[in-house]
Amino acid sequence: MIPAIEVQGLRKAFGDHVVLDGIDLVVPAGEVVCVIGPSGSGKSTLLRCINRLEEPTGGRILIEGEDITDPECDIDDVRTRIGMVFQQFNLFPHLDVMTNLTIAPRRVRKLPKAQTIELADAMLARVGLSEKVHAYPGQLSGGQQQRVAIARALCMEPDMMLFDEVTSALDPELVGDVLEVMRSLARDGRTMVVVTHEMGFAREVADRVVFMDAAAIVEEGTPAQVLGQPTHQRTRRFLERVLNQ
Amino acid sequence: MALTRRQRARLVRLVTIVVPLAVGAVLIALADWAAIQRAFFQPDIAADLFPDIVTTGVRNTLIYTFFAFVGGLAIGLLMALMRLSSIPPYRWFATAYIELFRGVPAIVTLLAVGFAIPIALDWRVPGDYGPASVALAIVAGAYLAETIRAGIQGVPKGQVEAARSLGMSSTRTMVTIVIPQAFRLMIPPLTNELVLLVKDSSLVYVLGSTADTIELNKFGRDAVAREFNGTPITVVALLYLAITLPLTRVAAWLETRGGGGR
Numbered sequence: 001m002i003p004a005i006e007v008q009g010l011r012k013a014f015g016d017h018v019v020l021d022g023i024d025l026v027v028p029a030g031e032v033v034c035v036i037g038p039s040g041s042g043k044s045t046l047l048r049c050i051n052r053l054e055e056p057t058g059g060r061i062l063i064e065g066e067d068i069t070d071p072e073c074d075i076d077d078v079r080t081r082i083g084m085v086f087q088q089f090n091l092f093p094h095l096d097v098m099t100n101l102t103i104a105p106r107r108v109r110k111l112p113k114a115q116t117i118e119l120a121d122a123m124l125a126r127v128g129l130s131e132k133v134h135a136y137p138g139q140l141s142g143g144q145q146q147r148v149a150i151a152r153a154l155c156m157e158p159d160m161m162l163f164d165e166v167t168s169a170l171d172p173e174l175v176g177d178v179l180e181v182m183r184s185l186a187r188d189g190r191t192m193v194v195v196t197h198e199m200g201f202a203r204e205v206a207d208r209v210v211f212m213d214a215a216a217i218v219e220e221g222t223p224a225q226v227l228g229q230p231t232h233q234r235t236r237r238f239l240e241r242v243l244n245q
Numbered sequence: 246m247a248l249t250r251r252q253r254a255r256l257v258r259l260v261t262i263v264v265p266l267a268v269g270a271v272l273i274a275l276a277d278w279a280a281i282q283r284a285f286f287q288p289d290i291a292a293d294l295f296p297d298i299v300t301t302g303v304r305n306t307l308i309y310t311f312f313a314f315v316g317g318l319a320i321g322l323l324m325a326l327m328r329l330s331s332i333p334p335y336r337w338f339a340t341a342y343i344e345l346f347r348g349v350p351a352i353v354t355l356l357a358v359g360f361a362i363p364i365a366l367d368w369r370v371p372g373d374y375g376p377a378s379v380a381l382a383i384v385a386g387a388y389l390a391e392t393i394r395a396g397i398q399g400v401p402k403g404q405v406e407a408a409r410s411l412g413m414s415s416t417r418t419m420v421t422i423v424i425p426q427a428f429r430l431m432i433p434p435l436t437n438e439l440v441l442l443v444k445d446s447s448l449v450y451v452l453g454s455t456a457d458t459i460e461l462n463k464f465g466r467d468a469v470a471r472e473f474n475g476t477p478i479t480v481v482a483l484l485y486l487a488i489t490l491p492l493t494r495v496a497a498w499l500e501t502r503g504g505g506g507r
Contacts, residue, residue: 080412
């Protein structure tokens, strides 16, 4: 079976600064992969290369078998199959919640209006914010905004979801609701790549944990292996630092 | 001899408050108020100007301003997008345009469009208001381009990334996500540009005007020459203020209210 995401020898440099140095990663459909590592290790850049928000410097990225680094590739079309959620939510502040959710299905997927509203209602219910349908993003808490952002991505009915440190900008008491939504998505068997500092979430939800440091993948395996019995010194040191906080 | 701190403070107070007040009092006492009133505030001359100064002068000033602003917005948006383009020749052209028409006095552009082009090409911008409006729009476009570019760049990068990650094309992202937010950011500076245009419209006199197309400033100057009196200039100044003050008040209000959506 063709994997959802296949990264081969990915390199990314900003000028002389190498951020990703030969990354290989395969994410089969239905798998939840959590990427952990110290800040500056390149994990967010890896995620942003997967939907080409960052242009790779070298290597290949296959989405469902399609090479998105090929200049012939229609990246806008590929992106409709990859939902992305950002650290800073990035809701459209000039549009209400309903329009935030329906604008891409209408303008990009060309769905009829009634169908997009139905879809938006369903996804908003799924993240538990049905009553906020007419609110503007500025009227919502950070946690609510982030759940709306997840619902917005889901309205495209993507085959896979990318989460880029989605709880890092939230007050601690708001993190739980967002993680709960992500847990339920994982239970549904959705393909997810999650860059996170939430070790508890990774241990509980991930099928596989990838530890990155200094522009490379240091080790990967089941949560029990990587978080429980890490084989590399660098992984152990990182986990000690994070878990002792 | 060195002054103590208290003495120095007293001296500063004397210089900054007492001296200007004294000078003002002397000037007021010496001024020939009757002569000033004769020269600038004759009610009958002022009354004679109405209603034509409003129905013709103010009206035409507003017409020139409107055409210049709408045309300038269109040109400015185009130049801003070209300036931000990834295609180098577009950027070069927009930069050259902006630098040229910001660097050259507006009056030169007016003369070029009104006289030089008709002489060189044997073609004139049609319409009574045409040449002057086009020239003002060309100049306004250069200034507005920079205002609009700043507004577009003021929209956070994350907005573009969110839109693109949903599969929107760069054009769709610009039209539905970036420009609506940019215009919200730009309302205060755009209002200021509009006030400048109201005043710049007084320059169209260099192209000559008919009794129908004469704008406020020229209307006043003709009246000064006819009456041999300064009163019309006072009226003209007050009428300009009647147009621009509400605009600057609106701009200030929008600024304090600023970005309520974010």
